[in-house]
Amino acid sequence: xxxxxxxxxxxxxxxxxxxxxxxxxxxxxxxxxxxxxxxxxxxxxxxxxxxxxxxxxxxxxxxxxxxxxxxxxxxxxxxxxxxxxxxxxxxxxxxxxxxxxxxxxxxxxxxxxxxxxxxxxxxxxxxxxxxxxxxxxxxxxxxxxxxxxxxxxxxxxxxxxxxxxxxxxxxxxxxxxxxxxxxxxxxxxxxxxxxxxxxxxxxxxxxxxxxxxxxxxxxxxxxxxxxxxxxxxxxxxxxxxxxxxxxxxxxxx
Numbered sequence: 001x002x003x004x005x006x007x008x009x010x011x012x013x014x015x016x017x018x019x020x021x022x023x024x025x026x027x028x029x030x031x032x033x034x035x036x037x038x039x040x041x042x043x044x045x046x047x048x049x050x051x052x053x054x055x056x057x058x059x060x061x062x063x064x065x066x067x068x069x070x071x072x073x074x075x076x077x078x079x080x081x082x083x084x085x086x087x088x089x090x091x092x093x094x095x096x097x098x099x100x101x102x103x104x105x106x107x108x109x110x111x112x113x114x115x116x117x118x119x120x121x122x123x124x125x126x127x128x129x130x131x132x133x134x135x136x137x138x139x140x141x142x143x144x145x146x147x148x149x150x151x152x153x154x155x156x157x158x159x160x161x162x163x164x165x166x167x168x169x170x171x172x173x174x175x176x177x178x179x180x181x182x183x184x185x186x187x188x189x190x191x192x193x194x195x196x197x198x199x200x201x202x203x204x205x206x207x208x209x210x211x212x213x214x215x216x217x218x219x220x221x222x223x224x225x226x227x228x229x230x231x232x233x234x235x236x237x238x239x240x241x242x243x244x245x246x247x248x249x250x251x252x253x
Contacts, residue, residue: 100251124166
């Protein structure tokens with residue numbers, strides 16, 4: 001057994017290598033921020049906000065203030081819309097941050113089709129701020145709407161997974177990245193009628209294992225709700241009890 005005799009406990013040990021590297025990274029980040037101050041993603045003016053939007057642009061975004069509590073369809077008051085009263089979807093509630101209108105539609109298209117991946121943390125940060133202010137428990141897991149492996153190879157990333165990763169980090173909720181898969185390569189929903197969308201997604205997802213009781217599905221846009229509805233149905237068949245949906249924007253056909 002090695003003796004501690006003669007060791008001066010008052011002697012300050014030299015900093016470890018990881019600590020030194022972190023100090024260097026912090027100094028470099030401060031220098032980069034001074035050299036390249038943040039600018040608004042929309043108008044280009046200097047921005048001091050955490051979301052990299054200037055206050056004017058952030059204030060003028062098409063915020064969705066009142067929507068159906070189940071599908072987030074814009075309504076005059078927070079109640080169930082007529083469509084959900086006639087045919088209730090499989091998910092229990094929806095949180096949507098914006099109407100799918102300019103400039104939010106522009107930002108989502110740049111993220112999805114132009115690979116501007118920095119837009120994902122920008123939008124997810126605003127959605128996380130909305131979620132953090134609500135009453136009630138948060139879900140136990142986040143589930144991004146999965147892409148088929150062929151579409152994932154073609155695009156190179158899943159925008160829903162990027163949003164889920166950032167939301168999970170900000171809200172301290174684990175992301176179940178391997179819980180769900182897309183069984184088959186479905187046609188793009190944007191090219192189909194509402195009825196064709198529903199048939200296109202029937203039995204499109206698989207769930208591996210047993211999901212927790214409370215799950216949130218993450219996607220960029222909800223239009224008809226068929227994608228979220230089919231995934232929610234699959235999760236509930238596997239054992240989930242409460243499934244909510246979080247999206248950046250709600251579109252209405």
